[in-house]
Amino acid sequence: MKIxxxxxxxxxxxxxxxxxxVITAEYTVNFKKTHxxxxxxxxxxxxxxxxxxxxxxxxxxxxxxPGSFTGLRIGSATAKGLGLALEKPLIxxxxxxxxxxxxFRSNDMICPxxxxxxxxxxxxxxxxxxxxxxxVLKPCAMDLCDLIKEINKYQREVLFLGDGIPVYREKMxxxxxxxYHFAPSFxxxxxxxxxxxxxxxxxxxxxxxHAREHLPDYLRKxxxxxxxxxxxxxxx
Amino acid sequence: xxxxxxCYIxxxxxxxxxxxxxxxxxxxxICSNIISSQIDLHTLYGGVVPEIASRKHMEKINQVxxxxxKVAGTTLDQMDAIAVxxxxxLVGSLLVGVSAAKAIAYAKKLPLVGVHHIEGHVAAxxxxxxxxxxxxxxxxxxxxxxxxxxxxDYGEFEILGRTRDDAAGEAFDKVARSIGLGYPGGPKIxxxxxxxxxxxxxxxxxxxxxxxxxxxxxxIKSSVLNYLNHAKMRGETVNSADLAASFQRAVxxxxxxxxxxxxxxxxxxxxxxAGGVASNSALRIAMSQACEKExxxxxxxxxxxxxxxxxxxxxxxxxxxxxxxxxxxxxxxVPGLKLGER
Numbered sequence: 001m002k003i004x005x006x007x008x009x010x011x012x013x014x015x016x017x018x019x020x021x022v023i024t025a026e027y028t029v030n031f032k033k034t035h036x037x038x039x040x041x042x043x044x045x046x047x048x049x050x051x052x053x054x055x056x057x058x059x060x061x062x063x064x065x066p067g068s069f070t071g072l073r074i075g076s077a078t079a080k081g082l083g084l085a086l087e088k089p090l091i092x093x094x095x096x097x098x099x100x101x102x103x104f105r106s107n108d109m110i111c112p113x114x115x116x117x118x119x120x121x122x123x124x125x126x127x128x129x130x131x132x133x134x135x136v137l138k139p140c141a142m143d144l145c146d147l148i149k150e151i152n153k154y155q156r157e158v159l160f161l162g163d164g165i166p167v168y169r170e171k172m173x174x175x176x177x178x179x180y181h182f183a184p185s186f187x188x189x190x191x192x193x194x195x196x197x198x199x200x201x202x203x204x205x206x207x208x209x210h211a212r213e214h215l216p217d218y219l220r221k222x223x224x225x226x227x228x229x230x231x232x233x234x235x236x
Numbered sequence: 237x238x239x240x241x242x243c244y245i246x247x248x249x250x251x252x253x254x255x256x257x258x259x260x261x262x263x264x265x266i267c268s269n270i271i272s273s274q275i276d277l278h279t280l281y282g283g284v285v286p287e288i289a290s291r292k293h294m295e296k297i298n299q300v301x302x303x304x305x306k307v308a309g310t311t312l313d314q315m316d317a318i319a320v321x322x323x324x325x326l327v328g329s330l331l332v333g334v335s336a337a338k339a340i341a342y343a344k345k346l347p348l349v350g351v352h353h354i355e356g357h358v359a360a361x362x363x364x365x366x367x368x369x370x371x372x373x374x375x376x377x378x379x380x381x382x383x384x385x386x387x388x389d390y391g392e393f394e395i396l397g398r399t400r401d402d403a404a405g406e407a408f409d410k411v412a413r414s415i416g417l418g419y420p421g422g423p424k425i426x427x428x429x430x431x432x433x434x435x436x437x438x439x440x441x442x443x444x445x446x447x448x449x450x451x452x453x454x455x456i457k458s459s460v461l462n463y464l465n466h467a468k469m470r471g472e473t474v475n476s477a478d479l480a481a482s483f484q485r486a487v488x489x490x491x492x493x494x495x496x497x498x499x500x501x502x503x504x505x506x507x508x509x510a511g512g513v514a515s516n517s518a519l520r521i522a523m524s525q526a527c528e529k530e531x532x533x534x535x536x537x538x539x540x541x542x543x544x545x546x547x548x549x550x551x552x553x554x555x556x557x558x559x560x561x562x563x564x565x566x567x568x569x570v571p572g573l574k575l576g577e578r
Contacts, residue, residue, distance in 0.1 A: 036331055040338050040565040054343055069287065070328055073294055077332045081339025084298050085312055212298040222287035228280070 002057045003203065004043070004082070005196025008035040008075035009067025009095045010114060010163055014192035015042045017050050017057075018200055024050045026193045035074045043078075054086055059208060061199020063190060064092040065217040066122040066139060067114060072216035083211025090214045091199040091207065095190060096139040099161060100126040102187055102194040109136070109156045113164030116141050121164045122219060123147050127156070141219050144168050145175060152177040161188040243316045244308075245557060246340075247550025248301065250333030251325025251353045252380070253277075253284045254543065255296035259308035259315075260550030263558075264362050267308035269540070269547040272296040275420065282419050283409065290328035297336050304546070312344050319553020322350040322563075323573025324380065330569035338565055349553045350563040353544075354381055354575055355391055357510035359552035360541040368535055373504045375495040377519075378511030379405030379422070383575060384449045384498055387508070390555035393576045396498050397449025404487060405513045407442075407453035411460050411483050415476045425480045426516050432481030434518075437463065439486040449494050456486050484518050492522045499532050508535040515542040 007014040013035045016026035025046035029038060047054060062079040065072045083090045099112035105128050114122040121144050125137035137150065144164075151158055152175075160172070161183035169182070182188070202208070221229075242261055249256040253274040259267040274292045278284045305311060320337035323330060334350075341348040358374050370390060376383040382399035402410070405422055412421025417428065439459045444450040460483050467474045499507045507527060513519065514536050527534040541548060 034568060036335060036568045037566040039335075040342055044342065044565055069290070070331065073290060073328065073332055074335050076294060077297065077335035078339045080294075080298050081336035082343050084301060084336075085340040085343035212302065215294055218291070222285060222291070224281055224285040224288060 001200060001203070002052070003059055003061050003091070003196045003200045004057050005061045005192040005199055006039070006043070006075050006079055007063040007098070007190045007192045007195045008039055008071045009063045009065060009190055010071060012190045013038050013042060014190060015039070015046055016192035016196045017046050017052060018193070018196035023193045023196065026191065028191060030189060035071055039074060039078055057086065057088055059089045059091050059199065059203050061091040061093050061195050061202070062214070063095045063098060063195045065095055066116070066141065066219040067095050069218055072218065076214060076216045080211045080214055083214070089208035090211050091202045092209060092214060092217070093195045093198050093202065094139055094217065096122060096124040097126070097135070098194045098198050099190055100124065101133055101198050102191060103159055103161065103183065104128070105131065106159055107157070108159040108181065109151070109154060110159050110161070111151060113147070113160060113162040113168070115164045115167045119143060121147060121168070123164070125151065139219065144171060148172060148175045154178070157181070159183055163189065243554065244310060244314050245550045245554045246301070246304065246312070246315045246318050247546040247553055248318065248320040248333045248337045249353070249356070249544055249546040249549045250293045250297065250329050251321045251323070252329055252544055253289045254545070255293045255300050256544065256546035257300040257304035258546035258550045259304050259310055260547060260554055263551060263554040264366060266363055266547045267310065268304045269545055270300045270303045270307065271543070271545050272300050279419050282413060284326070286326045286328050289326060290332060293329055293332035297332055301336070301340070312340065315344070315346055317347040317349050317553065317557045319349045319351050319549050319557070321353045321356060321549050322567055323353065323570035325353055325571060327569050327571040330571065334567060334569045338567060342565055347557065348563045348567060349556045349561055350567050351549045351553045351556060352573055352575065352577070354383065356548040356552045358387055358508070359555070360510055360537040360545070360548035361508045361535050362551050363541055363547060364537060365535050368506065368508065371504065372506035372508055373495065373499045373502065374508045374510055375491060376510045377404045377491060377513035379403060379409065381511060382451050382453070384494055385575065386502060386504070391552070391559065395575060397447065397451065397494060399451040399453060400444055401452055401454040402457060404451070404453060404491065405511070407457050407487060408513070410457050411480070414461055414464055415474070415479060422513060422516060425484055426518065428477050429481040429484045429518060432475065432477030432479070434481040434485035436475065436478035437482040439483055442487060442490040449498055451490060451494070453487065456483065484516070488516070488519045488522050491519060492526045495523065496526045496530055496532065500530060505532055506535065507532050510537065510542070512542055512544070515539040
C-alpha cells in the first residue's frame with residue numbers, strides 16, 4: 001500500500017510517502033516561503049527520490065483542518081487535483097487528530113494547540129488506551145483560558161504541542177493546575193508522515209472520499225458570515 | 237504528409253467569483269465552457285466576499301473540470317496542456333485554481349501555462365471572430381479593470397491608457413448600490429437605464445487632463461452621490477432610471493471617445509472590447525455607431541464570453557503554449573499581476 005501524505009495547515013509544509021509500514025520519504029519545511037510555491041515541488045522531490053510512479057499510489061491523505069484557511073486550501077486543492085488526475089481517493093485526516101497521533105502511546109493526556117488568533121486556539125484533547133487513541137475533546141476553536149480550565153478538570157499530566165505554544169506559553173503556565181510538558185522540536189509540529197500513517201489506517205477502514213467531495217474543515221465561518229449572523233441575531 | 241494533430245487545452249479560471257473550466261481545440265474552437273457562478277451568494281453581502289468565494293471555489297473546482305472534460309467528450313489524456321489564471325484577482329480564489337491546475341498537470345505530466353486574466357478577456361474576442369488577428373486596439377472594461385491597449389501580437393500589449401482610480405465596472409457597482417439596485421450593479425443599471433433619459437442630468441466626463449487615453453471614474457461616482465444627497469436634503473425624489481441612464485451615458489461617452497480616438501490616432505481599423513462591462517448594451521450601441529462612422533470594424537464577444545470564463549483562458553493559454561510559455565510547479569497566484577508581465 002502506498003499513501004501520499006500532505007500537510008499544509010499552518011506554517012509547516014510537509015509531505016511524505018508511506019509504503020506499507022515504512023515512511024520511504026518525508027520532506028518538512030517550517031520556513032516563511034508560501035505553500036503555493038513549495039508544496040508541489042516538495043511532492044515532486046519525494047516522488048522522484050523514491051522513484052515512485054504516481055499511478056501506484058493508493059490514496060492521497062490530506063491534513064483537512066483546522067488551520068490557516070489559505071494553507072488548508074492549498075493542500076486540499078492540490079490533493080483534489082491529484083485525486084482527479086490520478087483517479088485516486090482522498091483521505092481527510094483531521095489536523096488536530098494527526099498532531100495528537102504523533103505522540104503515539106504517550107502516557108500523558110495529549111493536547112495539540114494551534115494559534116487561531118483573537119485569543120483562540122484550535123485544539124482537541126486525546127489520550128491513548130493501549131494503541132487506541134481516544135478523543136476526549138473533539139477538534140474545535142476555543143478560548144485558551146477555557147481550554148486550560150477544561151484540562152485542569154481531568155487532573156492528568158498533559159503534553160502540549162503545536163504552534164500555539166510559543167504564543168500562549170506564559171499565559172498557560174499561569175493558569176495550569178496539572179503537571180504539564182511541552183513536546184520537543186521533532187514532535188511539536190504537524191508532519192506529513194503522521195498524516196500518511198493515519199491516512200493508511202483510515203484507508204483500511206474504508207474512510208475515504210471522492211476528490212470531488214473533499215473539503216477542508218475550517219471549524220470557523222468566514223468573518224463576513226459571522227458578522228451577518230450577529231446582525232441578524234441582534235435584530236430578532 | 238503527416239496530418240496535423242489537434243491541440244487540446246484545458247482552461248481553468250477562479251480569479252474572482254466564478255469557478256470555471258473549459259476545453260479548447262486548436263486555439264479557437266470551444267468544446268466546452270462550464271461556469272459555476274457564486275453571484276447569488278455574494279448578493280447577500282453587497283459584493284464579493286473573498287473568504288466565501290475561496291470556499292465556494294473549493295466546492296466546485298473538481299466538478300467544473302470533470303464537467304468540462306465530459307461535455308467536450310475528452311479525457312485528460314487527450315490534453316496537450318493545462319492553462320490556468322494566476323492573476324490578477326483575489327489571491328484566495330486564484331490559489332484554488334492554480335493549486336488544482338498544477339496538481340493535475342503534474343500528475344498527468346502535462347505542460348502548465350499560467351494565463352493573465354485580462355489577456356484571457358482580450359482573447360475571448362478570438363472565439364467568435366475567426367478572422368480577427370492582432371494587431372488591433374482593445375478596450376478592456378470590467379469590475380476590476382479599465383485598460384485601453386494595442387494588442388500587438390498574441391499576448392503582447394502596449395498600454396495606452398488605464399483608469400487612475402476605480403474600474404468602470406466598480407463605478408457601476410457603487411452607483412447601483414447608492415440608488416438601491418444592489419449587486420451586481422452593471423446589469424442592473426443597464427436594465428433600468430433603458431427606461432430613463434440619458435440627458436436628464438449632466439455628470440462630468442471621466443477624463444484625465446493631459447492623458448487622452450486615461451480614465452477616472454471616481455469623480456463621476458462622487459457627482460452621483462452628491463446629486464443624491466442634495467436631492468435628499470431638498471426632499472426631492474430622484475428618478476432612478478434617469479439617474480442611471482445619465483450616469484451610464486457619461487461613462488459610455490468617455491469609453492467610446494477614448495477607444496475611437498486611439499484607433500484613429502494609431503491608424504487601426506480594428507477595435508475590440510473585452511470584460512464584463514463589454515456586455516453593457518448602451519456601450520455596445522454607442523461604440524457600434526461611433527465605429528461605423530469612422531469605418532472601424534468593431535468586435536466584442538457574446539455575453540457568455542464577456543463574463544469570467546475558462547474558455548477565454550484556454551484560448552489565451554493556447555497562444556502562450558504554442559509560443560513556448562511554460563510555468564513550473566512553483567507557480568504562485570499573483571493578485572496584482574500586471575498586463576504583459578510573465
